Amino acid sequence: MILWFLGLMVVGLYLSFIMMRRSLKRSALIIVFGIGVVGSLLLITLNDNAHFGMVKRTTTNEQTIYTASPNVQMPMLLKQPAGTADKHAVYIYKTDPKKKAVHTKADLAVRNEISRTADTTASLTSQTTRWEYQNGFYGALFNHEGAGQFVSQRNQLAIPKDWFILTTTQAKRLSAKLKVLQHPTAQQKAALATKVKAKAAELVKAEPELATDQTTLMKQAQKAVQQQLIQQAVQDVQQHK
Structure with a gap:
């Protein structure tokens, strides 16, 4: 609407300035149309640079998320550092176990917060702020230009206590370590048997009825x-980014 109004003001200014003879009426019209042109340009500039006629609106969306790990027995939240300073990262997860993995928005205006939950499922609560027009009048005036423009987002990822948090690089290293553990040497098998025997003794001491x-x-x-071996492998890969 504002562009149509600007166009009419420009045409009116042109016609009154060029086509009319000098008179009080001509001067008055030039002033009116001139003010209309300047006012329209000012409103357009304010809308573009200062979001005139708009307000920030925040919407909240909560959803259950799933691990992007190929091994469901070892759930993890993956993260990928963004930028060279490692100050920001995107987090990788699934919104459906059968669908492809997705990630949080890669933007400096996005803040990701991780917390642990006693629940067995993970969740993502996103609070997204966008510019929206105050009402229908301003929306129609500026033809809804810029409506829905992204301002910021706060993501709260609540994950179960048994989930690991690893970078994609660490996850690859962990996968390689676990593959090695799946094919132990004779010496490693002997050491594993000793650990199992010792753990069994601990369990019996804690719960004597297990001896039967x-x-x-x-x-x-x-x-x-x-679980101890997996935990140790995770700790090893976490020492390196």
């Missing part, structure tokens, strides 16, 4: 040792 069920005891001991 050796199958359950050994399964629990093996699982505990396996």
